[in-house]
Amino acid sequence: MYAxxxxxxxQYKIExxxxxxxxxxxxxxxxxxxxxxVIFLSKNGDKVLEKEELANVKVKxxxxxxxxxxxxxxxxxxPKKGYRRKQGHRQHLTKIRVEDINxxxxxxxxxxPKVVKEEEKKEKAKAAAKPKAKTKVEKEATKTKKVSKETxxxxxxxxxx
Numbered sequence: 001m002y003a004x005x006x007x008x009x010x011q012y013k014i015e016x017x018x019x020x021x022x023x024x025x026x027x028x029x030x031x032x033x034x035x036x037x038v039i040f041l042s043k044n045g046d047k048v049l050e051k052e053e054l055a056n057v058k059v060k061x062x063x064x065x066x067x068x069x070x071x072x073x074x075x076x077x078x079p080k081k082g083y084r085r086k087q088g089h090r091q092h093l094t095k096i097r098v099e100d101i102n103x104x105x106x107x108x109x110x111x112x113p114k115v116v117k118e119e120e121k122k123e124k125a126k127a128a129a130k131p132k133a134k135t136k137v138e139k140e141a142t143k144t145k146k147v148s149k150e151t152x153x154x155x156x157x158x159x160x161x
Contacts, residue, residue, distance in 0.1 A: 003101050007036030013099045024092040027063045035059040057103050062095040113151040
C-alpha cells in the first residue's frame with residue numbers, strides 16, 4: 001500500500017516503514033506527527049481518488065532526526081561591473097519514518113487462490129489435441145498448390161491450326 005501526500009508544497013510517495021526527508025517540521029526526534037494531506041491512495045491494487053474517502057485517511061510517522069541538506073552555492077555577478085556575490089545555503093530537513101497509513105474506508109480486497117479442477121484440465125488438453133480448422137486463406141493456398149502440381153494435359157492436334 002502506498003499514498004501520495006502533500007507536505008511543504010511538495011508531493012511525496014510514501015509507504016509504511018519507509019524513511020522520507022521532508023522540509024522542516026517542528027518537533028524533536030521520537031515525536032509522533034501526522035503527515036500532510038493525502039491526495040491519492042493505492043491499497044492492494046484498489047485506487048482511491050475520491051476526496052470524501054481521502055479526507056478520512058491518516059498518515060502517521062515518527063521523527064527520526066532533524067538535519068540539513070547538502071550545501072548549495074548561490075553566486076550572482078554582473079559582467080564588466082565588478083559585482084560579485086557568493087552565498088551558501090543548507091536547507092533544514094526532517095527525516096520521518098512512516099509508521100501507519102490508516103484507511104478506514106473499504107476493506108482490503110482478498111483474492112482466493114485460483115483452483116483448476118481436473119475436468120477443466122482434461123477439457124483444455126482435448127482442445128489442444130484437436131487439429132485446428134483451416135482458414136479460408138489456408139484452404140485456397142492448398143488448392144493452388146494442387147493445381148500447380150498437376151501436369152498440364154497435352155492438347156490434341158485438332159485444336160491447333
